[in-house]
Amino acid sequence: MGALSVYPVLLCYDLGLGELAFRFLMREQDALHYYSIIALFLLPSLAKNTYLSENALIPGSANPLFSTEDGIEANRFMKGIEAVVGDSIGGSGIDMANFIAQQIEDLGAEVCYHRFLPHSKHFQPLKFFTSTTNDMVIQPNSTDINFGINTIGIVRAPRGDGKEAIVLVTPYNSQRVQSNELLSLALGFSVFSLLSRAAWLSKDVVWLSADSQFGEYAAVSAWLNQYHNPVFLSHTVTLDTKIYGANHRYDGSSEKKGFKSFKRAGTMAAALIFKVGETRRHGDRDSVMMYAEASNGQMPNLDLLNVIHYLAVHRQGFRVNIAAFSSLLSSAWLRVIAEIFHTLGSVLRKINPDWKLDIMVPDYVEGTANLANSMYNQALGVPTGSHGAFRDYQVDAVSLEFLPTFHVKNENAKSLFLLRGGRLIEGVVRSVNNLLEKFHQSFFLYFLTAPSKFISVGVYMIPFALLLAPLPIVAAALADGRSMEKMVDLVDDSKADGSADILQSKSGSWKWLQAAKVLLVIQLWAVLVSLIPYYITQIPDCTPMQSALIWIMLSIIILIALYVMFGSPYSAGVEWKLLKATMITSISIGLGLMSIINFATAQLGALIVIPMSLFSRPLKASGMNFLPRAVLLASNVALAVLGFPPAMLLIMKGLSKGSWIVDIGDFWVWMEFLWEWSSATYLYIFLVHLPCWLLCINVLLHPCHQPGEAKMKQE
């Protein structure tokens, strides 16, 4: 350790590294923003190939046991369930659940039902913060007609101890049955039937056929909630009579009582959600879409994705895709950037063959599109599928959507597809089954640029660090009441004659208190604004448009009221530089906190907030030449407009959909979406972004006639 620490000491000693770094930060504070954007665009070429960290997984080492017989079993199941769906006219949900349960029972596995109600909309922006979900479990009572039924089958591992379980989920909509969903049920059943005979299992296998009539996520999260946080009070027995009352076909046997109790297996090791999507006409190969983003930017362990990718591509010949921003794939400017990076990379490669930055242009474009989507989904904080429900309970889960290229009626292609799909799932189960410990070896914090390429936290932190690094120093410089250029030199000449300057600036050393007060008032306003929707949601029969308008009106009223109570920022006579300094401080604290909760949100937010705050300058402020001042003013106004959350939404909507119709209701819907999913992004927008934006507006509109300003000029 000694050698390790001595070296940097000597280095710093000789170069005065700390001082250099400080100077660098001061000089390049604007440039750092561009550096960080460059670093952001460099990310796709810095992506590494994924690799398996956990040796126990050994995917593909065993020959798959899933045979054509299992495919025939799946076909038999599909015919059976099609018949059930055809027979029942009204609610086919119970019939389908009964059929699935009967099939599971015939395999000798345990089976139970889980009945649930649709999830009602809640204002719960802080749910991510509490470890236990205090979500009220609504037990369906006998008066409810509209409920979903999940059917759960459990295979107990022959020689296992039952401490751990692997969960397979196949969602299907019992109210609107589609052939591709039946195919996914059949695939799930055939894998489950294979696993029920497997002698090699060491973890229990749970197959959840989730009734997705209220959405996949609702079904899975209701089941998980019942699994982890059951409520024992008023346990309804009517549930079972209802199910059996509707259908007497299978009762009469002694096993009937077994259906009543909710059954559990041990701690979940991993979960795999798979469904067969709509037939895709184009493309030569069947492909698999992989969704991994859970709430608030949480990702499953990368090893789970690696196993799936390895088995799907190298064993079963699927094409694996991840979601991408399709608009970026065809954009010309991205192609130009790709070309530039490619040329630069090849030059660098000539200098040192170890620098492998010359990524091919199509790869770069695709990587950027994937990365942008990955970042966007993580930043939004809303899960991309029902795997998000598992991640809330610290279970690694991933959703797979099979996209077949054949028509569902094509029997040959279907059986081949079943064989490959079944083998893929069997292989994944087998790998997870091999695990002795839970997933912990590989990365949890990463962006995906391709199914087999990732950017780890160590790399993607760099752009953010570059953005955030100058903020505290800039804030300090502004607060000192001197021009920033001078601040740079302060470091140098403070050694010689700093004492005089310090005496000079001492007179205004308590001025920041005024600015802090302004900041606190605005923060208070932001908290109130973020809480208003809770009360608005209580108003019955309110259209999104009305809600949004009420919200905006209330926000403005509160702001005025607060200004009246505590005095407006201008009346107190706060210098705009101090105001800006406090704003920058609050931003750096807010972004720092947010980067812990959801890194992607902080990163994307910083891209907007930091230039907005750094460039902010009163419109009336003078002291610059005309051209720079005009440019600065224009950028200020542009950024201020961009920074307003509804405006941002409108622009995003316009970019993605091409419709530029202003609808305030959309904003309400969007925010509702965020708080329903308990996304921390909602809190970020209202507790970090909005106050910053308001302070910026305050700075922009600053009258600039304080005595302090005059003194500044004299200096």
Place this chain on the structure above:
Amino acid sequence: MERSRPPKRHLTVSDDPKIGSRSSPRPRGAPTDNFGQSHGAGHLPFRRLPSPALMAPPPPPPPPGVRIVFLSLLLLFLLTSTAADSGAASAVAPGQEEFTEELLLRPLPDRKALAHFHFRSSAPPADSVGRHHHLFPKAISQLVKKYHISELELSFTQGRWNYEQWGGFDPMSTSNAKPPGVELWAVFDLPLPEIDATWKNLTHTLSGMFCASINFLESSTAFSAPRWGFKLSEGNLRYGALPREAVCTENLTPWLKLLPCRDKAGIASLMYRPSIYKGYYHSQKLKLRSSQSLGIILDQTLTVVLQPNTVSGKQLHSTHGQLQPNWSMRHLFNRKLSGKCLVSKSSKIFIEVDKGIADKVNKTGSGLSWNNEFFELSNNPDRLIKGLNKLEVQSASLYEYDVSKYSEEQPFDVGITWKLPLIWSCAPSPFHASRFLMGSGNERGSIALSFMSTNLHKQIFGSTNDCSIKAVIFQVVPWYVKVYYHSLEIFIDGNRKTVSEVVDKIHVTPSEDKLLPGTLEMLLKFPCNMQSATLTLDFDKGFLHIDEYPPDANQGFDIPSALVSFPEFNSARSYPEIDALLGSPLLENFQEDSIVKSYTEALLVPLTTPDFSMPYNVITFTCTVLALYFGSLLNALRRRISEEERELKKTATRHGLIRLWLAKLRGQKVDPMESGSASESAGSKKLLFKVVFVAVAAVLFHYFSNNS
């Protein structure tokens, strides 16, 4: 006490196996006449002996070798005679070591088959530690003597007993269904303060004997001393469980070594490893009982649940309307049985048919013959034994086969062939108990124990609803799962009950950090008409010190199985048709009083696990930060300001033009006040330039050296 600690000399003398083996079969009395008095006068056992030897005249002292032989002879004689005095009333024939081997086979409702091997070795009471044994394993007798064990049970289990399908109310499930992993309990015949130390030694000894990590039970955090929840005791019982212990052949081999014929002959030769380890449940047990009157009785059992292969080769699970799979011993074990182990007293094989089958067969009126309407046994049994349960209702019946008639030339095989599809179920325990974890995250959670009624009480007590059923819960929780016992909540049929309404008696030993596990013993009284009950206990997850984590810390931590017993229900059988004393030890065990009990699942609690490479990262980061700090501090302290200023002025005059030009480029006004600082920045630029120059030179060198 006195008898179990004989004089040292006897121990050394008879410990010599060669001498012992030569001297064993002499008739009693005769040789002792010569030397008895002269050498045995000072020794305790001799005084108690009412032997004519004492009256004989003193002979001349013999040479040393002869002396030893005679001494050991004398000792043997003494031992056998004292055993004859005291052990006459016991079931075991006194004075002789015995070995019996038995196997019970039973078809199970879910198309599987149960095989239960039972071996009993018994040794008569002995005075000394080092007595020679013919059949009884010496290691065990030494263990018993050394640690003063009066009862011990050690089980190695893989897989879970399926209480719903395989029964929960018969002697098999109550005494042979064990929790996964290793379970060890022992009752010591020692003063209480010595017990913990003895237990520690015992765990190490057993660990060595059975190639298992039983020594992990040594730590005081791993075992507990239940008072009444597990078994009634006066504080001399110790209980420990290792749920994660893997069980394999390395544990079976030492277990087989305790048998006189090992697995070379007799019933144990059926234990073909691939067959018995392929099963769904595998439990290997060793039970010791020792007392002054009985001597030592060692019961070794192996219980396996196997899946007979069906004709088509594909395993099929229970489906309605399908025949049960036919199987035979050959089929199940892939081995044939060629006669008994020659030293065994009896060697029997039983085929048991459940009450469910027996009732159905009786209903048809054909009686329980070996060839009836539903099934057919391949051999004609020697005997049919009908069993009664505690309420004198007929329960499972047994077909008995004696193996001693068979030999290598005429191997024994028995199988069952089904004629009609038959669905039956085994008698369940009064409540189906299961345990699970609630909550998520690394901070806290709850343990829930749920009871689902099987409505057994209606069959037993009739349909009275105002009765109650007692249930005893025994649960040991490791210290890092900090259970708050006051948070006990009880829900019966969806209604919250106060603790006093349900709990009759409770005994809690709270856990102490890194010292003691928490133990909960609780006697509950459930109303008879209850359908479901749930008990929840909240807990906090503790933090471990970094070196307390096991190697695979990320798997999580185990909570051993809880034991739920129902003291009002007794699974004992009685066999009125057979003589209690001449029967087999296996059936004897079935006849013993044993309350119905069932083990719950072991639980896995994920605890906070540190990133074990973190200390390295922390050291690196802190060192870098410290280095930066000290570097700049040292820099500031060392530089002499006045000297620097002079230097700077010199450079300022030299670089004035460049500086001016640079400043203009940046659009700044040149301020003469800044000259000092600017010149210093120029100095640092020079440094930077040097660095860049060296870097470029290095890159170019690299480039050209690579190209050439």
